Amino acid sequence: MITSVKNERVKAWKKLHNRKERNNNQTFLIEGFHLLEEAWKSDWVIREIIAEEAVELPNWCQNYEVERVNEQVFELITQTQTPQGVAAVVEMKEALEREGNHLLLIDSVQDPGNLGTMIRTADAAGMDGIVLGHGTVDVYNDKVIRSTQGSIFHIPIYHANLSNEVIELRKNGFKIWATALQNAKKYNEITIDEKVALILGNEGAGVKKELIDAADEIVTIPIYGRAESLNVSIAAGILMYYLKR
Incomplete structure (x- = not known):
């Protein structure tokens, strides 16, 4: 479990708050169970899941890399006022062909x-x-x-x-x-x-x-x-x- 806000992984997650860093890495952060589930159901590539130590995750999360962090670390990377204790790094996805009317x-x-x-x-x-x-x-x-x-x-x-x-x-x-x-x-x-x-x-x-x-x-x-x-x-x-x- 990561407990230090100076950890390199934590710094990398925090940098995803910045548009330039998101574009450089072609990844972005999402927060909360609903967005995490929608990303999973829609077959977007989830690089890793970040969860507070006491948060219970759905069973399907076992198929992904899960990094446990303490409350202090999670508060550093979160951008919501009432965080649910779960976030994820997701790969950007640009549609290619225009379809439909x-x-x-x-x-x-x-x-x-x-x-x-x-x-x-x-x-x-x-x-x-x-x-x-x-x-x-x-x-x-x-x-x-x-x-x-x-x-x-x-x-x-x-x-x-x-x-x-x-x-x-x-x-x-x-x-x-x-x-x-x-x-x-x-x-x-x-x-x-x-x-x-x-x-x-x-x-x-x-x-x-x-x-x-x-x-x-x-x-x-x-x-x-x-x-x-x-x-x-x-x-x-x-x-x-x-x-x-």
Whole structure:
């Protein structure tokens, strides 16, 4: 059992809080029984499981390397307020081929909670994949992962230059929808084509102009109350469920 916060393994786990270290190692940390089980059920590669000494693990954990640590060590590596005493190092997994007819393209969304909620909602709505553009918060950020509630392990996620992605998608028969306020049509007045890629943008700036200009449809969600705008993750949910109706 590891009891020293100066242990080299502990230092390596702690470094995974940093995006650069995650990318260098192609691994990330997850915490809690739910996320651990979702990673296992979804056949993601679990490098090792980290558990406090008194924590009882499911039987299937016997198939993995388990490192026991004391409470002090676990508190050092945890990023949750009420840790469950179990974490794991998981290998990153980038989807390769675009499949399906409904994709969510995310342009420079910065808030981890928003991105995590969008991933979770895309999973629930039955979207076929998510493409993350440059400037978007790291999908392996701890807050993003927790906000997905395990959906990060269920839906294919890609990274791409969205301008290039739109060109390729149009070649493959996709209609491109971009969200905006100006020169837009109400989303529920637009005919849904067989293949649709939906672009949502940054919380403050919205979708980049070059992507709006490349879109087949510019869509908006009408606001009937006095709110100035909708949260981007809420808007994404409304539009994704409309596409999948």
